[in-house]
Each structure stands twice: as structure tokens, then as C-alpha cells.
Amino acid sequence: MADRRYTRTHEWVTVDGKHATVGITDFAQSQLGDVVFLELPSAGRKLAARETFGVIESVKAASDLYAPVAGRITEVNEKLAAKPELINSDPYGEGWILKLELGGELPPDLMDEAEYKKVSGAAAS
Amino acid sequence: MTANSALKRTPLYDRHVALGARMVDFGGWEMPQQYSSIRDEHLAVRRVAGLFDVSHMGRFRLAGDSTFQFLQHLVTNDLAPLTHGQAQYNLLCNESGGIVDDLVVYRGSEGFFVVVNASNRESDLRWFREHAPRDVEIEDRTFELGLIAFQGPRAQELLPCEGLEAIPYFGFGQGDVAGIHALISRTGYTGEDGFELFISSERLGEAWDAILRHGGSAGVLPAGLGARDATRLEAALRLWGNDMDETVNPYEAGLGWTVKLDKGDFVGRDALQRVKAEGPRRKLIGLKTVPGDIARHGAAVKAEGKPIGVITSGTHSFFLGYPIALAMVEAASFRVGDKVAVDVRGREAPAEIVKLPFYRGSARSATSPARS
CATH class of the missing domain: 3.30.1360.120 (Probable tRNA modification gtpase trme; domain 1)
Known part of the structure; x- marks a missing residue:
């Protein structure tokens, strides 16, 4: 498994060759509270980096989801329709949201875990 | 955070x-x-x-010979039937009939006790003290x-x-x-x-x-x-600050049952008498939407394309399995089963007017109501 990279908007991405998997971070799910619904695009759609691709509804609020990298959606996690709580219980595993076929370079501002910890730690305190 | x-x-x-x-x-x-x-x-x-x-809720003890008369003059419900050991849901209204707070009044053998909303503790304490006669002592026991x-x-x-x-x-x-x-x-x-x-x-x-x-x-x-x-x-229990505040009167909030106009004079009575005679201009209704369409506080409610009010509280009900909301709307002839539209993330989502409460739990079923 490749290293996980993070955005300032609290998504994560792992890249394996031309393929990327996207989700939201453990910090994000804990801030959102219980997730009740996701509005997600269909496979085939092309996303630009930082483009809004969906909405996540928690008991507290609705939040936009942003693409950490550019690419074409190859798969959407169908399990989330029936079990959105997977985002809370396993944000880096079963709670993944999209799989993409990479289209272009990775944005330079993706953070590694240490950097992201600083950002989310500052937001949490 | x-x-x-x-x-x-x-x-x-x-x-x-x-x-x-x-x-x-x-x-x-x-x-x-x-x-x-x-x-x-x-x-x-x-x-x-x-x-x-x-x-976090505010708790005040009230004592002194004229506590009963003082409280009876400040709240909308009638305290006279309360015996020692009974509590009552109640409202404080201002002179224009707007809801200053909702509270529970307890009548004990040594005086009265009230529980008020946390966010209103200090303003309620001022309200009580401004109106209190000299012999009534109000102590914040929070x-x-x-x-x-x-x-x-x-x-x-x-x-x-x-x-x-x-x-x-x-x-x-x-x-x-x-x-x-x-x-x-x-x-x-x-x-x-x-x-x-x-x-x-x-x-x-x-x-x-x-x-x-x-x-x-x-x-x-x-x-x-x-x-x-x-x-x-x-349970459709109103939350002060969301579903009601000083700009909302008890009849609009669906709390007319707590207003006893015939108990004698009290703060807000004249205004409330007028509202009752004319009928409230708005009312609080219950809405149900399809899973995923959570109507949030402040979202617009429309009927046949025309704005009729706003959502005051909304959430996803894990117990019922769908989102529910309270909305303050113009008191036209809306009935249970009618379809309206609510703003959800910038689009109009269909909603159905449903009976309140959304769910009736075990309260009251265990014992008979105190007021019976």
C-alpha cells in the first residue's frame, strides 16, 4: 500500500501506479459526527484537483467533498449508500469513497502524515 | 472544539x-x-x-411569602392547581406575548424551584429579579x-x-x-x-x-x-432559540395549552388575548423528508413555489429512519399529508406535513399524568 497523503480540506488519497483511492480523514469524521448520507457522483465522471465532487451529511451539517487529485472516477463505494456509518468506523479502510484513474500530476500541496497532523492538530485545539 | x-x-x-x-x-x-x-x-x-x-441548565430557588403570587404573575400557565411535589411546564412571556424562555416550575413544601435554559440563565435571573417584590428571594443554585x-x-x-x-x-x-x-x-x-x-x-x-x-x-x-x-x-419538544424566541408567541409555537388567560393578570396576557382572538399568523408544523434530505435550521419552506416559512429544527432520525424537521410557516390551511418543498443544499426537496409528535415515547405511559 502506498503512503497516504492529505488535503487541507481533510480528504486523504493513496496512489498505486495510475490508480488512486480517496476518502475523508479520521479527524474529519470525528469532527462531522455520525454520517447519515453521502451524495456522490457516478463512475466515469472526470474530476479536476480540488473540484467539489459530492456532499457528506452528518447529524450536524452538510459538507462538500473535494477531489485531492485529478482523474476519472472508476468506482464509487456502493456500500456507503446503505452503511454511511462506515465513514465513521473505518475512514481509511471500508469507508473509502472513490477510486480514480489518475489524470495528471499530483498537486504539490498534498501533505504527508506529519504535516497533516500539524494542520488538524491546530484545528482541533 | x-x-x-x-x-x-x-x-x-x-x-x-x-x-x-x-x-x-x-x-x-x-x-x-x-x-x-x-x-x-x-x-x-x-x-x-x-x-x-x-x-448546564439554570436552577433557581424562590422563597418568600408572596412567591406564589409573583410567579403566577410571571408565567403563562396556572400554578394554582400545583400541589407540593408537583412540577409544571411553563413559559415566561414579555408584554408583547413573545416567549422569553420555557421552564419547569417545581412546587415544594419550602417554596418554588425553577429550571430554565442554560443560554438564558443570566437574562432569566435578571427578569425574575426585576419583577420580584421585596420579600421574594431568588437564589441561583446552578x-x-x-x-x-x-x-x-x-x-x-x-x-x-x-x-x-x-x-x-x-x-x-x-x-x-x-x-x-x-x-x-x-x-x-x-x-x-x-x-x-x-x-x-x-x-x-x-x-x-x-x-x-x-x-x-x-x-x-x-x-x-x-x-x-x-x-x-x-418528541416535538420545542427548543428555545431554535423553534421559538421573543419574536414567537405561544400560540404560534403550538404551546397555547400552557397559556391560561382566565387565571388572572400576568405579564403578556393582554397581547396573548389578542393573538388568541385573532388567531396566530404562523404555526409550527412537522415535516418528513426522504433519507438524505436533511432540512436544516433556517432553510426556506415553499408551497406551490411560494415561500411560506422556515425550518426551525431539523435532523436525521436514526430511530425513525428518515429526516424530520419543525418549520414555522404562515398559518394558512396546511394539513397533515400536504406536500411542500424545503431547501436542501440549494435545491428544492419534497417534504410531507406530518402529525406531531414525530414519535410518542414511553413518557406518561408509566404512570398517569400529574394534572389528571
């Missing part, structure tokens, strides 16, 4: 943190939003029982006396306390909870049967631990503000 030293903490703060709660600012208090998950805590309250820290709520269909069975069956709905008495002295009131804010326990701040933590220990294997959970908001909304 901000560690703000200006926020007040209840005597149970350290326990909330030790239980892993996410703490949030609520009415100037640092309170638990959730411990494990709002869903689990919500369902525990509906199926077994949940334990809430509600020590910090000396803790308050926890044990709510759920199995609350009576699972609270480590004898003699609970003798306390009727909206009644209260003294007792020992796990050996700790408490004033025990059969009241709550969830729609379920249950008890609110007034316990000295020093011993509140012991009682909290004992109740959780005693009920843990049965599925009792500590429950945070998230579960509290969801359960109160399912």
Missing part, C-alpha cells in the same frame, strides 16, 4: 473527557456532544435508557446543585433507587440514588419515561458512575447533546 477558558464546566466535566466525549460549546458551557456515537446513544435512550448531564437526566423506557427498572413507582409523571420527591441523596423528578426532554435527579455538585459524580455501572450490562449509555437534540425533536 476550541479550548476556551471562558466556558463553564459542570461537575462531570472530567468524567466526560475520560469517557472520550467530544466537547462543544453549548450556551456558554463546555458540554459533551457525543461519547461513542449519536446513533448508539439515541437508540439506547429509545430502547433502554440513557444518562445525560444537564447541569453551581451548588448538579442535574442529570436518566431517560428511557426502562429508566424506572434500571435506576438504582427504591420507591420510584410512587412518583407520578411531572411529580417529584426525595430519595437515595445508589445511597446518594437526590431530589427525583419524573420529567425529561426526550419523550421517554425517566427521571431528572438534582444532586449536590460534590456527589454528582458518584451518582453518575453508579447509574452507569448499574445499567451498563442492560445497555445503558451516557448520552450527549446530539442524542438529546434528536430525541427531543422526535
